[in-house]
Amino acid sequence: MDLLSRRNMLFLRSFLLILPLLVIKASGQANPNVNPGQVGVHRRFEYKYSFKPPYLAQKDGTVPFWEYGGNAIASSEMVRVAPSLRSQKGAIWTKNQLNFDWWEVEIVFRVNGRGRIGADGLAFWYTTQKGDYNGPVFGSSDRWNGLGIFFDSFDNDNKHNNPYIMAVLNDGTKQFDHANDGTTQLLSGCLRDFRNKPFPTRARIEYYNNVLTVLFHNGMTNNNDDYEMCLRADGVQLPKNGYFGLSAATGGLADDHDVYHFLTTSLHPAGQIVENKVPQDNEKLSQEYKEYQEKLEKQKQEYKKDHPDEKEEEEWDEFYESENQRELRQIWQGQSQIFEHIRELSRKMDEVIGRQENTLSLVSRGLGAAAGGVVQQPPAAGGAAQQPPMVGVGGTISRAEIDLMVANQNNLLATARELRSLIGDIHARTDSILQQQQRAPSGQVQSAGYDVQAIINEMRDGMNQVKQGITHVGQKLGASPQAQTACPTGNCVGVTLFLSVTAVQLLLVFLYTIFKSRSEAQAKKFY
Ligand SMILES: [Ca+2]
Ligand SMILES: [Ca+2]
Numbered sequence: 001m002d003l004l005s006r007r008n009m010l011f012l013r014s015f016l017l018i019l020p021l022l023v024i025k026a027s028g029q030a031n032p033n034v035n036p037g038q039v040g041v042h043r044r045f046e047y048k049y050s051f052k053p054p055y056l057a058q059k060d061g062t063v064p065f066w067e068y069g070g071n072a073i074a075s076s077e078m079v080r081v082a083p084s085l086r087s088q089k090g091a092i093w094t095k096n097q098l099n100f101d102w103w104e105v106e107i108v109f110r111v112n113g114r115g116r117i118g119a120d121g122l123a124f125w126y127t128t129q130k131g132d133y134n135g136p137v138f139g140s141s142d143r144w145n146g147l148g149i150f151f152d153s154f155d156n157d158n159k160h161n162n163p164y165i166m167a168v169l170n171d172g173t174k175q176f177d178h179a180n181d182g183t184t185q186l187l188s189g190c191l192r193d194f195r196n197k198p199f200p201t202r203a204r205i206e207y208y209n210n211v212l213t214v215l216f217h218n219g220m221t222n223n224n225d226d227y228e229m230c231l232r233a234d235g236v237q238l239p240k241n242g243y244f245g246l247s248a249a250t251g252g253l254a255d256d257h258d259v260y261h262f263l264t265t266s267l268h269p270a271g272q273i274v275e276n277k278v279p280q281d282n283e284k285l286s287q288e289y290k291e292y293q294e295k296l297e298k299q300k301q302e303y304k305k306d307h308p309d310e311k312e313e314e315e316w317d318e319f320y321e322s323e324n325q326r327e328l329r330q331i332w333q334g335q336s337q338i339f340e341h342i343r344e345l346s347r348k349m350d351e352v353i354g355r356q357e358n359t360l361s362l363v364s365r366g367l368g369a370a371a372g373g374v375v376q377q378p379p380a381a382g383g384a385a386q387q388p389p390m391v392g393v394g395g396t397i398s399r400a401e402i403d404l405m406v407a408n409q410n411n412l413l414a415t416a417r418e419l420r421s422l423i424g425d426i427h428a429r430t431d432s433i434l435q436q437q438q439r440a441p442s443g444q445v446q447s448a449g450y451d452v453q454a455i456i457n458e459m460r461d462g463m464n465q466v467k468q469g470i471t472h473v474g475q476k477l478g479a480s481p482q483a484q485t486a487c488p489t490g491n492c493v494g495v496t497l498f499l500s501v502t503a504v505q506l507l508l509v510f511l512y513t514i515f516k517s518r519s520e521a522q523a524k525k526f527y
Pocket of ligand 2: 160
């Protein structure tokens with residue numbers, strides 16, 4: 001194992017040590033209402049309130065359990081709620097009322113058009129009555145009773161804040177404020193571009209324990225996990241037993257409004273299982289599983305009898321997982337975990353940001369009302385476009401506090417980005433290790449480290465310098481007597497002079513030794 005991969009290993013190990021802290025911190029902030037998928041909520045796919053390809057529409061053009069009208073067209077692959085022609089309107093509604101209170105709906109859709117700007121948008125509905133197929137609000141009826149989630153492409157109020165996603169509640173009395181793009185009525189929203197994306201865009205709308213959450217997937221990847229928080233609202237009271245619907249409209253500008261998947265899952269709190277079919281199924285399945293297991297075991301034993309030699313080889317093979325392989329496997333597993341946790345963290349962060357945006361919009365609305373007739377600023381989303389209200393202090397929240405909130409939010413964003421880049425880095429490094437591993441079938445990681453190469457180069461240069469120095473000195477020593485006069489310092493001694501002095505000294509020492517040994521020998525004679 002070379003220097004580079006060792007360094008990588010150390011880096012990973014230290015990161016793994018930090019990880020539990022991050023996880024503890026994250027789990028400490030968890031809110032049981034936020035994500036029912038993780039707190040033991042029973043989920044059930046509701047096929048009577050869903051559609052998806054293939055065979056979305058049957059041969060006669062009908063969509064099972066749904067009815068559509070207006071300019072909507074259904075094919076086996078998708079529902080084109082409104083096509084890219086001028087002034088089109090269409091809608092599709094579930095035939096049946098809901099028979100469950102809490103739900104999650106995932107919509108996979110595309111809003112595509114040739115123009116830089118499109119119109120008008122797509123709407124998701126949960127209402128007590130089915131709406132029209134050619135109504136004034138994105139193709140459906142106004143004065144609805146329930147919830148509308150609007151994907152509003154066109155910027156009617158010219159505030160440069162579209163495409164915009166918003167949730168609007170209505171009790172059947174309010175008329176939708178088209179001129180202001182609904183900013184006077186919206187519950188919450190976010191600025192997200194959903195037009196002309198490389199992959200289908202997705203929205204996950206969840207209503208559980210009176211908390212409405214809208215997650216959005218921007219269609220830049222095909223990864224199902226890349227949802228971002230768009231909005232979250234507590235204390236939402238929707239009427240029971242409503243209908244689901246989708247509608248869309250075009251105007252002078254026109255987009256195709258295509259919906260590929262409409263997937264409904266009902267959510268049931270833990271301990272409230274409705275069906276009793278499940279245990280029977282379970283019993284049957286576990287019985288089958290047992291039978292298969294016995295069969296497998298039997299076959300295994302038979303195989304062992306027939307091939308007594310092979311067994312050992314297999315075991316030895318598994319036993320000798322090389323150290324590198326094991327280490328890589330552990331790193332890989334650790335990494336996957338890290339990645340999951342970071343995704344979770346960033347999701348939570350998005351959620352926090354969503355809440356702050358809510359608060360900001362509330363504050364600005366409150367201040368606007370206090371200032372009296374000041375035109376309201378729609379809540380800008382997306383982080384960068386945020387503007388704290390410029391009006392003076394009107395309530396309990398001061399300008400400084402809002403600034404602080406914004407600063408905090410930016411900090412959070414920066415941290416999240418750092419974490420993301422860090423994990424990307426780790427990925428890249430591991431990939432390179434893996435590639436190297438593949439290249440070396442012996443299991444030895446080959447050294448191709450840039451650092452090692454650099455060090456060797458440096459050493460080579462150093463050696464060359466030393467060599468040059470030696471030859472230089474050699475030349476000096478072998479030079480003619482004239483070179484001595486050219487001695488730059490004046491302190492240096494000529495080679496001949498130095499040699500002769502040394503010779504004289506040696507001679508003197510030699511003579512002294514002879515003299516001494518003789519006198520000692522004479523002295524011995526006297527004893
Ligand atoms: Ca609009
Ligand atoms: Ca607008």
